[in-house]
Amino acid sequence: MARYLVNRVAAMAGILLLVCLFTYAVFFLFSPDPAVQICGKTCTPERIDQIRDNLGLDQPFWSQFLTFLKGIFVGRSYGDGVSAVQCSAPCLGYSFQSSQPVTDMMLQRLPVSATVAIGAAVLWLLGGVSAGLLSAVREGTWVDKTLTGLTLGGMSIPNYVLALVLQYVLVVRLQWLPFPQAVPFSDDPVQWFLNFVMPWIVLAVGYAAAYTRLTRANVIDTLQENFLRTARAKGLAPRLVWRRHALRPALTPVVTVFGMDFAGLLGGALITETVFGLNGVGKLAADSIAKNDQPVIMGVTLLAAFFVVIGNVVVDLVYTVIDPRVRVGT
Amino acid sequence: MNGPAQNLLEVSDLTVSFPTATGHTDVVSHLDLTLEKGGALGIVGESGSGKSLTSLAIMGLLPGKARRSGSIRFAGDELTTMSESALRRVRGDRIAMIFQDPLSSLNPYYTVGAQIQEAYRSHRKGVSRRQARQVSIEAMERVHIKDAARRVDDYPHQFSGGMRQRVMIAMALSTEPELLIADEPTTALDVTVQAQILELLEEIRRETGSGLILITHDLAVVSEITDHIVVMRYGECVERGPVEAVFSDPQHAYTRDLLDAVPRIDDDIAALRTPGRAGEAT
Numbered sequence: 001m002a003r004y005l006v007n008r009v010a011a012m013a014g015i016l017l018l019v020c021l022f023t024y025a026v027f028f029l030f031s032p033d034p035a036v037q038i039c040g041k042t043c044t045p046e047r048i049d050q051i052r053d054n055l056g057l058d059q060p061f062w063s064q065f066l067t068f069l070k071g072i073f074v075g076r077s078y079g080d081g082v083s084a085v086q087c088s089a090p091c092l093g094y095s096f097q098s099s100q101p102v103t104d105m106m107l108q109r110l111p112v113s114a115t116v117a118i119g120a121a122v123l124w125l126l127g128g129v130s131a132g133l134l135s136a137v138r139e140g141t142w143v144d145k146t147l148t149g150l151t152l153g154g155m156s157i158p159n160y161v162l163a164l165v166l167q168y169v170l171v172v173r174l175q176w177l178p179f180p181q182a183v184p185f186s187d188d189p190v191q192w193f194l195n196f197v198m199p200w201i202v203l204a205v206g207y208a209a210a211y212t213r214l215t216r217a218n219v220i221d222t223l224q225e226n227f228l229r230t231a232r233a234k235g236l237a238p239r240l241v242w243r244r245h246a247l248r249p250a251l252t253p254v255v256t257v258f259g260m261d262f263a264g265l266l267g268g269a270l271i272t273e274t275v276f277g278l279n280g281v282g283k284l285a286a287d288s289i290a291k292n293d294q295p296v297i298m299g300v301t302l303l304a305a306f307f308v309v310i311g312n313v314v315v316d317l318v319y320t321v322i323d324p325r326v327r328v329g330t
Numbered sequence: 331m332n333g334p335a336q337n338l339l340e341v342s343d344l345t346v347s348f349p350t351a352t353g354h355t356d357v358v359s360h361l362d363l364t365l366e367k368g369g370a371l372g373i374v375g376e377s378g379s380g381k382s383l384t385s386l387a388i389m390g391l392l393p394g395k396a397r398r399s400g401s402i403r404f405a406g407d408e409l410t411t412m413s414e415s416a417l418r419r420v421r422g423d424r425i426a427m428i429f430q431d432p433l434s435s436l437n438p439y440y441t442v443g444a445q446i447q448e449a450y451r452s453h454r455k456g457v458s459r460r461q462a463r464q465v466s467i468e469a470m471e472r473v474h475i476k477d478a479a480r481r482v483d484d485y486p487h488q489f490s491g492g493m494r495q496r497v498m499i500a501m502a503l504s505t506e507p508e509l510l511i512a513d514e515p516t517t518a519l520d521v522t523v524q525a526q527i528l529e530l531l532e533e534i535r536r537e538t539g540s541g542l543i544l545i546t547h548d549l550a551v552v553s554e555i556t557d558h559i560v561v562m563r564y565g566e567c568v569e570r571g572p573v574e575a576v577f578s579d580p581q582h583a584y585t586r587d588l589l590d591a592v593p594r595i596d597d598d599i600a601a602l603r604t605p606g607r608a609g610e611a612t
Binding site: 237 | 389391421422423426429436439440448449498
């Protein structure tokens with residue numbers, strides 16, 4: 001078990017390193033000169049040289065990449081002498097636009113993205129899994145057909161369309177929800193909560209639809225399994241047949257997919273956050289792409305990759321607990 | 331032969347049908363079976379002859395769409411009119427079943443011990459976990475699984491094919507059933523393992539005095555451990571009788587073809603003729 005864990009973590013570190021290298025190479029090779037960007041409109045060639053020197057842009061690729069990596073693990077400094085700026089680990093550089101440290105910018109926005117992701121996840125898990133179970137149990141009936149139709153709709157409606165429709169219906173027409181205002185949780189928890197209701201729904205709909213289908217298909221498959229026949233042949237009550245023999249195998253794949261989806265969302269729900277003006281990591285990414293703010297784009301990319309890789313490892317570990325066949329060393 | 335009171339199982343006029351585009355199609359039609367207490371009956375036939383559905387019909391485990399008619403009397407009780415909850419008390423307790431593919435018939439998520447105990451505990455209310463565990467270990471020992479006290483906590487995938495089938499048999503035995511139905515119990519196994527499993531079934535029958543219905547397409551299997559045989563084709567019984575009689579003097583062309591299809595070690599290669607088309611001949 002310990003060895004399995006070490007292997008998984010080592011592989012994870014390797015993948016993250018590759019992601020770093022690839023991301024850095026893309027921005028190094030394909031982006032316009034950052035020094036010109038930082039310098040702005042009124043700029044002298046001397047100033048540009050100074051910025052290049054400060055950022056180490058005159059160094060070769062590998063040297064710059066290693067400095068970047070070093071920044072993440074032990075921190076780095078920009079410039080030298082009295083004007084040197086110390087950037088402590090994990091340092092991902094400074095925004096070209098706001099000159100704020102990228103790490104701080106992301107950390108400030110992470111709670112918003114996490115709130116969006118957690119709330120939506122609760123909704124789509126409850127909604128998707130229960131709808132999927134219902135659909136499977138009532139396979140072929142009008143309930144099943146209705147749910148299947150709804151999932152098709154849920155999967156095909158774009159987030160921004162759904163967001164606008166919901167805003168119009170829930171806020172403008174029915175006035176069930178107040179107009180969203182940015183308030184911290186500590187000031188007005190109710191308003192804070194209501195602000196998130198629409199983003200949660202919008203984000204959850206697509207996932208819930210996918211989970212409904214996944215659950216339905218898995219349950220129907222599991223009900224065909226020979227071991228279900230065995231369970232019935234033992235004379236078990238239907239309740240036990242379901243709980244012990246059908247649900248566990250049927251819901252195991254949902255865990256895998258959920259781990260991936262949730263981890264992906266921690267890296268920011270780009271469209272939903274942008275549509276609702278939520279200052280999460282996704283909106284940060286959208287804004288910095290518009291402004292070609294390379295250090296921020298790179299930071300957000302790495303953060304998202306980090307979550308996905310961590311999510312994978314967590315799913316693998318959870319699997320060793322719920323599925324004895326992947327248990328190691330047995 | 332014996333009076334009806336002494337028969338363990340009496341199936342009469344059993345018909346199982348499935349809905350099709352043109353109405354209902356019979357997959358088992360007007361089948362009669364009789365099994366004495368402690369007797370061993372072989373049901374033989376090719377794939378699709380309705381032999382497995384017959385066993386599911388006896389257990390009351392037919393797929394939802396299937397229709398069943400006729401009478402199934404088990405130890406004097408009519409199973410076809412029994413309530414579902416009463417039937418559940420018979421299933422797994424008084425009639426136990428073993429299936430063809432032991433790997434897929436065992437739930438991969440639970441230890442074999444848990445699965446054996448589950449059968450036992452659902453029929454013996456108020457049994458402690460400890461007792462049930464002991465019963466499962468003893469059942470595993472009875473089917474000659476070595477080191478049963480340790481292996482009881484292993485999962486199905488940690489057993490070989492033959493051992494898995496032994497686990498299935500142990501599961502069936504744990505409640506000491508009066509009737510054991512084995513549906514192609516050796517088909518998924520190697521020949522040498524097949525022989526061991528058959529030997530085990532025979533041994534259990536001898537020791538416990540339970541009845542056995544063995545469903546197979548393999549005549550060699552039937553000849554080894556059953557005393558009566560029913561040959562099925564297209565859902566109907568084409569021939570029945572004591573094993574020796576049917577084997578030595580088959581009356582029906584289909585039975586003769588089945589017997590001819592079995593290669594014998596003392597046969598001349600040239601003598602292995604291709605079976606004729608019995609269906610058309612009769």
